[in-house]
Amino acid sequence: xxxxxxxxxxxxxxxxxxxxxxxxxxxxxxxxxxxxxxxxxxxxxxxxxxxxxxxxxxxxxxxxxxxxxxxxxxxxxxxxxxxxxxxxxxxxxxxxxxxxxxxxxxxxxxxxxxxxxxxxxxxxxxxxxxxxxxxxxxxxxxxxxxxxxxxxxxxxxxxxxxxxxxxxxxxxxxxxxxxxxxxxxxxxxxxxxxxxxxxxxxxxxxxxxxxxxxxxxxxxxxxxxxxxxxxxxxxxxxxxxxxxxxxxxxxxxxxxxxxxxxxxxxxxxxxxxxxxxxxxxxxxxxxxxxxxxxxxxxxxxxxxxxxxxxxxxxxxxxxxxxxxxxxxxxxxxxxxxxxxxxxxxxxxxxxxxxxxxxxxxxxxxxxxxxxxxxxxxxxxxxxxxxxxxxxxxxxxxxxxxxxxxxxxxxxxxxxxxxxxxxxxxxxxxxxxxxxxxxxxxxxxxxxxxxxxxxxxxxxxxxxxxxxxxxxxxxxxxxxxxxxxxxxxxxxxxxxxxxxxxxxxxxxxxx
RNA sequence: GGCGCUAUCGUCUAGGGGUUAGGACGGAAGAUUCUCAAUCUUCAAACCCGGGUUCGAUUCCCGGUAGCGCUACCA
Numbered sequence: 001x002x003x004x005x006x007x008x009x010x011x012x013x014x015x016x017x018x019x020x021x022x023x024x025x026x027x028x029x030x031x032x033x034x035x036x037x038x039x040x041x042x043x044x045x046x047x048x049x050x051x052x053x054x055x056x057x058x059x060x061x062x063x064x065x066x067x068x069x070x071x072x073x074x075x076x077x078x079x080x081x082x083x084x085x086x087x088x089x090x091x092x093x094x095x096x097x098x099x100x101x102x103x104x105x106x107x108x109x110x111x112x113x114x115x116x117x118x119x120x121x122x123x124x125x126x127x128x129x130x131x132x133x134x135x136x137x138x139x140x141x142x143x144x145x146x147x148x149x150x151x152x153x154x155x156x157x158x159x160x161x162x163x164x165x166x167x168x169x170x171x172x173x174x175x176x177x178x179x180x181x182x183x184x185x186x187x188x189x190x191x192x193x194x195x196x197x198x199x200x201x202x203x204x205x206x207x208x209x210x211x212x213x214x215x216x217x218x219x220x221x222x223x224x225x226x227x228x229x230x231x232x233x234x235x236x237x238x239x240x241x242x243x244x245x246x247x248x249x250x251x252x253x254x255x256x257x258x259x260x261x262x263x264x265x266x267x268x269x270x271x272x273x274x275x276x277x278x279x280x281x282x283x284x285x286x287x288x289x290x291x292x293x294x295x296x297x298x299x300x301x302x303x304x305x306x307x308x309x310x311x312x313x314x315x316x317x318x319x320x321x322x323x324x325x326x327x328x329x330x331x332x333x334x335x336x337x338x339x340x341x342x343x344x345x346x347x348x349x350x351x352x353x354x355x356x357x358x359x360x361x362x363x364x365x366x367x368x369x370x371x372x373x374x375x376x377x378x379x380x381x382x383x384x385x386x387x388x389x390x391x392x393x394x395x396x397x398x399x400x401x402x403x404x405x406x407x408x409x410x411x412x413x414x415x416x417x418x419x420x421x422x423x424x425x426x427x428x429x430x431x432x433x434x435x436x437x438x439x440x441x442x443x444x445x446x447x448x449x450x451x452x453x454x455x456x457x458x459x460x461x462x463x464x465x466x467x468x469x470x471x472x473x474x475x476x477x478x479x480x481x482x483x484x485x486x487x488x489x490x491x492x493x494x495x496x497x498x499x500x501x502x503x504x505x506x507x508x509x510x
Numbered sequence: 511g512g513c514g515c516u517a518u519c520g521u522c523u524a525g526g527g528g529u530u531a532g533g534a535c536g537g538a539a540g541a542u543u544c545u546c547a548a549u550c551u552u553c554a555a556a557c558c559c560g561g562g563u564u565c566g567a568u569u570c571c572c573g574g575u576a577g578c579g580c581u582a583c584c585a
Contacts (some may be wrong), residue, residue: 036560201584318517
């Protein structure tokens with residue numbers, strides 16, 4: 001919890017939220033919503049809800065060069081799909097005054113200095129990771145009078161934090177996940193607070209806003225673990241007590257590299273999961289299981305259970321692999337299930353089966369309609385129980401139940417109509433007899449079952465030998481939902497028509 | 511290069527000084543229903559390496575190795 005200390009840069013912007021648990025998710029709008037970011041959002045949200053705290057969304061948009069409105073929209077789109085919500089919303093770019101005040105306060109205190117080195121035109125092959133380590137990436141510090149003179153002359157400068165070096169000391173904090181952390185100031189460079197265009201850097205803006213918004217717990221990716229030492233330094237200089245930190249292990253690709261859209265494709269974007277037919281609750285569940293465990297062997301959990309069970313103690317420290325298939329193409333196609341982490345797909349199927357028929361039906365209907373089929377809600381309600389245990393992703397309904405939606409069956413191989421250990425003649429006999437039986441049997445499960453079994457016996461066929469040709473005739477393929485339920489939904493007219501067509505198909509094929 | 515973090519089945523993980531190292535996904539085999547799916551049963555599959563501490567380490571400590579992160583006027 002932030003407690004105000006003396007010396008704070010300003011009272012403006014430092015609203016005091018009395019002793020409440022407040023967390024934030026602070027994405028920078030430079031791309032789509034990444035699965036790793038989504039998980040960070042979820043963990044923050046869970047922590048807030050579990051403890052009755054406040055969830056804040058803050059757009060960290062201080063990098064004017066890279067931010068785009070499209071990205072803002074795409075992040076909202078992803079978050080909206082997650083369907084978790086948040087309580088307060090801010091934009092860093094609207095809080096610049098606060099950031100500058102903090103920078104100036106630190107400068108006036110003598111803990112920061114101006115660096116007039118021109119900004120490097122950043123290039124991709126920034127190999128600064130080699131060579132000797134520089135405590136000051138820019139230029140040596142100028143005397144204050146000269147610094148003032150050049151600043152007054154209008155020369156642009158970046159503002160750097162002067163990290164104690166000759167009198168190096170350890171900077172430490174306790175991370176809720178990684179435990180005690182410590183690093184010597186001798187190993188921390190003079191990082192920038194303000195860019196030469198006057199915009200704050202991430203470090204400064206983040207600290208100022210976390211303080212300003214009274215963030216009590218900063219839960220973020222482990223890539224910020226070492227940055228935290230800088231943040232502690234900033235906070236110290238500004239006279240503000242640091243929040244509680246909890247760093248999350250990172251989500252990585254099967255090859256151990258970090259998730260990147262360029263290298264790994266659409267599987268790293270949240271909306272891809274939405275478009276492929278994942279249930280948001282299943283996706284959230286899946287992400288939770290990456291780097292966190294309820295420790296009681298539970299896998300499928302709904303939102304309520306997650307909120308009840310979630311704790312920072314359950315978070316582990318090793319990076320987690322999102323086990324998708326490398327090099328997969330568009331996930332919204334027939335191979336979708338091969339593309340995603342198998343566990344995500346399985347969990348989705350689990351959640352689908354846990355849905356009520358009405359709920360599932362409501363989620364399936366728009367997908368079917370968008371695919372160009374006219375289907376009434378009533379009919380979807382009938383079809384849903386037949387597909388529920390056969391689909392893993394919502395979109396699978398299009399391939400599993402297609403024959404319910406079309407007027408004419410797509411072409412299929414007449415050989416499919418021939419039953420096990422049978423021939424074309426057997427198929428013909430079965431179908432002709434089926435046509436007669438179906439013409440006069442009530443289209444309900446039990447009567448159909450009895451009549452068709454009796455017919456099979458009459459013809460000296462095994463039940464399967466009777467049913468299979470009918471199944472293929474009405475579904476156009478061998479693998480389909482149970483026959484009698486299917487016929488019931490299809491109705492007599494369609495059924496008889498398709499059986500008749502099957503008979504003709506065999507005749508012309510022979 | 512420097513600094514930091516991490517290391518249990520292919521993947522996600524539980525566990526922890528003495529265990530047959532547990533579960534899940536995926537894989538294999540079988541049972542079951544009119545096919546498929548679902549369900550059930552069974553099987554294969556792991557403590558990175560080397561020292562130390564200890565009666566005993568996968569577990570604790572140190573070192574190595576590997577991976578990841580930071581080392582930007584990106585976040």
